[in-house]
Each structure stands twice: as C-alpha cells, then as structure tokens.
Amino acid sequence: MASSLTIKGLDAAYGSVRVLEDIALEVRAGETVALLGTNGNGKSTLMKCVMGMLRPVAGSIVAEIDGTRHELNGLATEEIVELGVALVPEGRRLFPKLTVEENLYLGAYRRTARAQLKRNLAHCFDAFPRLAERRRQLAGDMSGGEQQMLALGRALMTAPRILLIDEPSVGLAPLLVRRTIDKIKELQEQYALTVLMAEQNFTQAIRIADRGYVIVHGKIAFAGETAEELNNNELIREFYLGA
Amino acid sequence: MGTKAFWLATTAAVLIVFAASRLVTNDYVFFAGYVVLQYVVLATAWNILGGYAGYINFGTSGFVGIGAYSTVVLHKLVGPPIPVLILVGGIVSGAIGLGMGYLTLRLRGVYFGIATLAMAIVVQTLVTNWDFVGGSRGVYIIRPAHVPFIGGYIQYLFLVMLVLAAVAVAAARTIERSVFGFGLAAIRDDEQAAEVSGVPTLRLKLIAISVSCGLMGMAGAPLPYYVTYLDPASAFNLGYTANTIAMPLIGGTASWVGPVIGAIGLATIQQVSTVTISSALNLLIVGVLLLICVVVAPNGIVGLVRGKRRRAGRGG
Structure with a gap:
C-alpha cells in the first residue's frame, strides 16, 4: 500500500523570524527524496513542522498512509507518530x-x-x-x-510508513557516511518506506535519492525531477561546489 | 527486589515500626517520627516528577500548605476524620498541581523551577489574606486527646503517616517500573527525542505532576492536627522545599529507594540535632551534606552503592 507526503504553501516562523516561506514539496509513494541545503536554510524546521513539533504559520501537510489521507498540521507529535510517520532527528538524539x-x-x-x-x-x-x-x-x-x-x-520500531531523516551524515567519518546512506537505501527497499532525507552531503545524498529539492533561505530554490538534473544544476554548483 | 518481596517487605516494615511504637512511652519519639515519615512522603512525591522526569519542583512548601489549609477549611466547615482530610488535601493539591503543570510544563529547566517557586509564594500570599482560615494570625485546631484502640492523638497521627509513607513509596515504585515511568525516563534523558519516539510527553508530565503534588498535599493535610496552631509562615515554610529537594539528591534520584534513604537519614539527623545541638542548625546541616554528596556521591547514596557493587562484580 502506498504512502506519500504532500506539503503545500507551508510558512513557518520562530517568533517574528520567518524561517520557511511557501514551501511546496512532494514525496511520492516509495520514493527517496533528498532535501538539500546548507546549514540554516530551514531543513530541520521543515522536519519539525511535519512532526508537529513546530506549528506552521500557514500551509498544509498531508500524509497519505496506506491509502488514507491525514492532515498533519494541527496534530500532536505522538498522534503523527501513531499514524506511521517517524523522524530520525539531527544529531541522533x-x-x-x-x-x-x-x-x-x-x-x-x-x-x-x-x-x-x-x-x-x-x-x-x-x-x-x-x-x-x-x-x-x-x-x-x-x-x-x-x-x-x-x-x-x-525510528523503525514505530513501524513507520513514512520516514524522515534529518542529516544522517552529521558527525560521521566519510566511510561511515557511505555505509549509513547505503543502509537507508536498503531499509527503504526492504520495508517499502517513503523517505524524505535532509542532507548537506550532496554527493552522498543523491546516490540513493530518486529526486531532490534544494532549499535556500527557507524557499525551495530548485526541484530536480531526477538525480542527473540535480547533478548538473547551476544552483548546486554555486552552493556546494563553490564554482 | 521482586514485586512480591517488595510488598512483603513494605508490610513487614509498617508492622514492625507499628509494633515497636507500641513499646515506646515517650511522646517525643512520635513527634519526631511523624516528621521523618512526612519527609519520606514528600521526598518520594517530589522524586516522581523531579527524579523520574527531571523537572525540578521548587514548590513543595506550596503544596504542603495547600494540603494543610484544605484541612483547616474542612475542619471549620465539617470536621471529618483524618483519612478523609488526607484524601481531600491530596485531591485539591493534585488538581492545583495539574493546573500549574498545564501552565508551566512547557517551560524547561530553571524556568519551570522559578514558576513553581512563584506559585508557592502566590498561594501563601492568598492564604495570608484570607480571614476565614485565620489570615496571618493563624488558626488553632483543637484535636481530641485520645483515639479509640490507639491511644494518644500523636500516636494516631504517627500511624496515619506511616501508612501514607508506605502508600507513597509503593506508588513511586509502581510508576518507576511501568511503561509510564519508562516514558518519564525518556523525557528526563531527552525530551525532544522522546516526543519523536511517540511518547506523549505533555500528558505524562501532567500525570506525574498531579500524582507528585497530590501526595505532597496528602502529607500536608494532617499538619494542622500535628501542630494544633497553624499559620501561613509555618505551613508554607521554605524548609519543606529545601529538604525535599536535598533528600532525593542525597539518597539518589534514579529509584524509589533513594528518597526513602535520604528522607530517613536527613530528617533523623535534623530531629536529633534539634534536640542535642540547636534547631537553627537544621538547614546548615542540609547544605553541608548536600555539598559532600555532590563531591563524593553525585548519583546519591544509591548510586554510590551500585557503583561499588558493579566494580566489585567486575573485579571478582
């Protein structure tokens, strides 16, 4: 059964500081989608909004889980977990x-x-x-x-259908980053998970991603339909490769 | 200790203390014993929120006072027996704890502590200005001289507190080993991680604070009958707060044993020193012991013993 995540018009703020602006993002059933961006662009905030840990200012977050649609905006974190959405938090926690x-x-x-x-x-x-x-x-x-x-x-212990992973590579040696990313792919296939992965490590992330979004200053700056599209994108050259 | 063994040991402890108390003719022993047992209840209650969930409550004196003054009100209106007063004191105090928790449990660390301290002072101010319960003049409670089957009234109060202490400890131990207690441990370790693991953090914290404050109110409810003259300054004495935080920390906060050891040890030392040295020395003793504890046994006496045992196990 298919599970997907659709975010539309999402605005979020910490007090008066705008962090996310009009985010539109989709993770289709069985996909692994990478959310790319450097520090401080709103990746973790987006994850927090999905998990109900931060109330968005506006927008909708719809999770379709095994064919049933749920609006996540407004639910408590434990209810969202209960539905089948799990988060691997940044820094492991x-x-x-x-x-x-x-x-x-x-x-x-x-x-x-x-x-x-x-x-x-x-x-x-x-x-x-x-x-x-x-x-x-x-x-x-x-x-x-x-x-x-x-x-x-x-995170797997909640038997999730949708798995959010926030920066799995943080603080790991390069070899371990590679292994962790491979493991995520393996788990995704084995349990037919729908995965949204926020990551700074561009080259590692797009190895397993079907698609990707680049988030810059709280806005989606680019949505790549394929990994190649991301690979050849100007923005990414500018932001990651410094060229 | 298995659950059966725990219940047997608790029942045995209550019976032995009760039997031993029958042999005592000096009333002072009961007055002192009452205070020690009251601190067993308070320290155990505090630890449910402070030790298990990691939320430091500076409002113990407030909840003791609420329990005590709910007794004063009921005594003036109806005059029910002590067990009823304890129950009502617990319910009132638990309900106020729940309300306070709802307002403050979103705060973390020191901010939560400040809020609880402020609550205690606000309630004290309200009571001080409430004429019906005597206001700042205080109130006299006339208690019966004798209780059938038991003897003197202080013996009766001692017995009541003994049973209440057993109930509090049993409650704490049950919580510690339940799924509920497991969730509290997760909150203590990392609240955000607990949340994303699906632990309903706010609900668990609210239950914990209600139980904790309810037990504090229960411990405070017989107080007017114990002192026979109650005024806000003694009912809301900050000494309750200081002692109730120090006792679990000295005994060890991770398990139900810690607060019991801390309360019996510290309260006994205080009672003895009050008679032998000076009553002003009490809080100084608490301070010194707390300092020693921080240096020598940062995880309390229980942590110290467990650490020694583990090391001995590894060596042998």
Whole structure:
C-alpha cells in the first residue's frame, strides 16, 4: 500500500523570524527524496513542522498512509507518530543513559507499536546485528556510527510508513557516511518506506535519492525531477561546489 | 527486589515500626517520627516528577500548605476524620498541581523551577489574606486527646503517616517500573527525542505532576492536627522545599529507594540535632551534606552503592 507526503504553501516562523516561506514539496509513494541545503536554510524546521513539533504559520501537510489521507498540521507529535510517520532527528538524539535495548523499546512507546514490539525488535536486530550484540550497553557509550544505526533502528520500531531523516551524515567519518546512506537505501527497499532525507552531503545524498529539492533561505530554490538534473544544476554548483 | 518481596517487605516494615511504637512511652519519639515519615512522603512525591522526569519542583512548601489549609477549611466547615482530610488535601493539591503543570510544563529547566517557586509564594500570599482560615494570625485546631484502640492523638497521627509513607513509596515504585515511568525516563534523558519516539510527553508530565503534588498535599493535610496552631509562615515554610529537594539528591534520584534513604537519614539527623545541638542548625546541616554528596556521591547514596557493587562484580 502506498504512502506519500504532500506539503503545500507551508510558512513557518520562530517568533517574528520567518524561517520557511511557501514551501511546496512532494514525496511520492516509495520514493527517496533528498532535501538539500546548507546549514540554516530551514531543513530541520521543515522536519519539525511535519512532526508537529513546530506549528506552521500557514500551509498544509498531508500524509497519505496506506491509502488514507491525514492532515498533519494541527496534530500532536505522538498522534503523527501513531499514524506511521517517524523522524530520525539531527544529531541522533538518543537516550544516552538508557541501554540500546531500552532505546529501542522507547521507539515502540505507542500502543499500536507496542503490540508488534517483538516482531519489530527482531527486524531491527536483523537489519543491525551490531545492536543485538550491544543491547545491554548504554547508548551514550557507543561510537558515532553505531549511534546512527541505533537512531535508525529506534525510528523503525514505530513501524513507520513514512520516514524522515534529518542529516544522517552529521558527525560521521566519510566511510561511515557511505555505509549509513547505503543502509537507508536498503531499509527503504526492504520495508517499502517513503523517505524524505535532509542532507548537506550532496554527493552522498543523491546516490540513493530518486529526486531532490534544494532549499535556500527557507524557499525551495530548485526541484530536480531526477538525480542527473540535480547533478548538473547551476544552483548546486554555486552552493556546494563553490564554482 | 521482586514485586512480591517488595510488598512483603513494605508490610513487614509498617508492622514492625507499628509494633515497636507500641513499646515506646515517650511522646517525643512520635513527634519526631511523624516528621521523618512526612519527609519520606514528600521526598518520594517530589522524586516522581523531579527524579523520574527531571523537572525540578521548587514548590513543595506550596503544596504542603495547600494540603494543610484544605484541612483547616474542612475542619471549620465539617470536621471529618483524618483519612478523609488526607484524601481531600491530596485531591485539591493534585488538581492545583495539574493546573500549574498545564501552565508551566512547557517551560524547561530553571524556568519551570522559578514558576513553581512563584506559585508557592502566590498561594501563601492568598492564604495570608484570607480571614476565614485565620489570615496571618493563624488558626488553632483543637484535636481530641485520645483515639479509640490507639491511644494518644500523636500516636494516631504517627500511624496515619506511616501508612501514607508506605502508600507513597509503593506508588513511586509502581510508576518507576511501568511503561509510564519508562516514558518519564525518556523525557528526563531527552525530551525532544522522546516526543519523536511517540511518547506523549505533555500528558505524562501532567500525570506525574498531579500524582507528585497530590501526595505532597496528602502529607500536608494532617499538619494542622500535628501542630494544633497553624499559620501561613509555618505551613508554607521554605524548609519543606529545601529538604525535599536535598533528600532525593542525597539518597539518589534514579529509584524509589533513594528518597526513602535520604528522607530517613536527613530528617533523623535534623530531629536529633534539634534536640542535642540547636534547631537553627537544621538547614546548615542540609547544605553541608548536600555539598559532600555532590563531591563524593553525585548519583546519591544509591548510586554510590551500585557503583561499588558493579566494580566489585567486575573485579571478582
């Protein structure tokens, strides 16, 4: 069953500071879409709006989940999670003083997720055998790469249909960035997820993205229909490659 | 400790203390014991929000006062027995805690603390200007000299507080091990991450503050009968706030054992020093112990013992 995300006319602000302006963005069923942009352009704010952690000033955020349409603007975060939208937050945001296993259990806090806890935990350990080995270790004691795996695993525990990933490459060594991005692709295919990934690391992100948006100063500056289009875009040269 | 063992131990502790108290003829022991048990309830209650969820409440004195003055009001209007007064004090205090939580729990860290402190002062000011409950003059409560089957009234109050302490500790332990307590631990560790994991953070915090403040009100409800003369300055004494924060911190905030150890230890030291040295020394003792605790046992006595055990386990 198909799940998609459609954002229209989204405005957001922190107090009187405008952060997002008239954002229109679509993630179609089964797609991996990259949201590209450097620091401070509004990528994380957009993610927060989708998750109900920041009330947008205007606009609609519609998630179609397994054929049912839901307006997310106005729902509480836990209700959005319950619907099947999960976020892997920037900087991973694990519970450092809880064990790996407890972190994963917390991912399945919602009642519906708790009902399938065993199955999801098995899936999670399947995808990340390393987490099974370290299940009793404190999350804060793990390496950056392992923590990113745990953050992904925790999001999977809610059995999401739409997965938002905020800067998975932050603070990771280049080799680990590559591995993490590959893992995201693998999970996307395995669970037929619809993925929106915010990323600064352009070359890594478009390796797995079907399409992409470039966000500059809170506006969508360019929407690329294919990875090639993004690759050959002037804006991206200007912003990323400094040419 | 398993759940069965916990209930057995709690019941046994209550019975043993009760039996031992039958042998005591000196009333002072009951007056002192009442205060110690009252602090077991207060520290345990505070820890439900402060220790489990990481929200530091500076308003303990406010909720003790609310519980105490709800008793004064009821005493003047109806005069029901103590258990009813405790229940009402708990409900009133819990409801006010819920209201305060709704207004302030969106604030984090020090801002939440300031708001709770302000609440306590506002309520004290209101009560001080409320003539029906005696205003700043205070109010006298005449209690019966004897209670059937138990004996003196102070023995009865001691027993009531003993049962209340057992109830509070059992409640805290149940919360700690429930899905609810697990959610609170997540809030303490990283509230935003808890939110995106689907933990209904605001709802959990509101339940926690209601339970916590409700128990504080329950601990305060028998106070007018204990002191027989109540005025706002003693009912809303900031000493309650300071002690109730210090006790869990000294004992350890991560589990229900910590506040119990901290309360029994600190309150006993205070009671003994009041008699043997000076009553003015109380808060100084709290300060010194807190300082020592920060240096020697940052995770409290429970954390210290657990750390030692873990190290011993690794060595052997």
